[in-house]
Amino acid sequence: MTARPAITRVLGDITEQRVDAIVNAANSSLLGGGGVDGAIHRRGGPEILAECRRLRAGRYGRGLPTGQAVATTAGRLPARWVIHTVGPVHSTTEDRSEQLASCYRESLRVAAELGARTVAFPAISTGVYRWPVADAARVAVRAVTEAAAVGAFVELRFVLFDEPAHRAFGAALAP
Template identity: 85%
Template sequence: MTDITRVLGDITEQHVDAVVNAANSSLLGGGGVDGAIHRRGGPEILAECRRLRASRYGRGLPTGQAVATTAGRLPARWVIHTVGPVHTEEEDRSALLASCYRESLRVAAELGAATVAFPAVSTGVYRWPLADAARIAVRAVRETSRAGDFTELRFVLFDPRAYEAFGEALGEATA
């Protein structure tokens, strides 16, 4: 049985096999979680991302997909980069957001990762409403984790609002 947990904290400090990065399609770093992972992980992550751009992902990583690199100086073995969708009222992109989590877990399983830490994908500059993003993330992780050999899947939330939203989605009391 896979343990699905949540913590209030910094994803760059998680001692897990794989950390999921809420990347932009360029894979070359950015703001928010992406910038923090690249800064703390060091140049090794960027170097691998540049190699991916020069080979398989010349046009960038498509939304909803995932790819792994080294974790560089992070206390993890790998970084799994996924590109979340930008939220819009005009189009339902929920399937793309769910795909970020499913594809990240597929990549993690291929790597042999037993512990994975996720951020709240698309809830920053991509403006996905927290409660909805949490519901989609938790459902996707619960459904996908049944097929893998994971011991812990951890949502790492940077602020109390996100922590509470994921607690509600997990069915936990938020104190």
């Protein structure tokens, strides 16, 4: 029987996490943007952008589809890899929870293929994609808990940028 990884949360900056893989809440272009995506590209340096451009020139010519994930180097970040995933834009007329859950599952699948044992996640889709943070936390925690068995993970960490997100993920993680 495989031990279950610790699923934790911290209030902080995802670009400062010393983990094997950092998950980037990317846009489909993979070429950087605002929020978490912009911070990861700025702090990680040009190596990340260069690999993203190669991905766009090849397999992801039309961009990375929502809910999928792909890895690049972490450049100057204190991690080994960045796993880019594109979250869905929140909708009040269409349930896109499965797409959001897929971001976490696919990121863990890619992390397992890389051999990552520690992974840090942001609160995907809660920024400019306007997903309500309490609902995003519920979806994220369920998806990560269910998918944790795909690899030999030791810790799966949610890195939350502000106190409301930290509280919401705390509530979602509570037994």
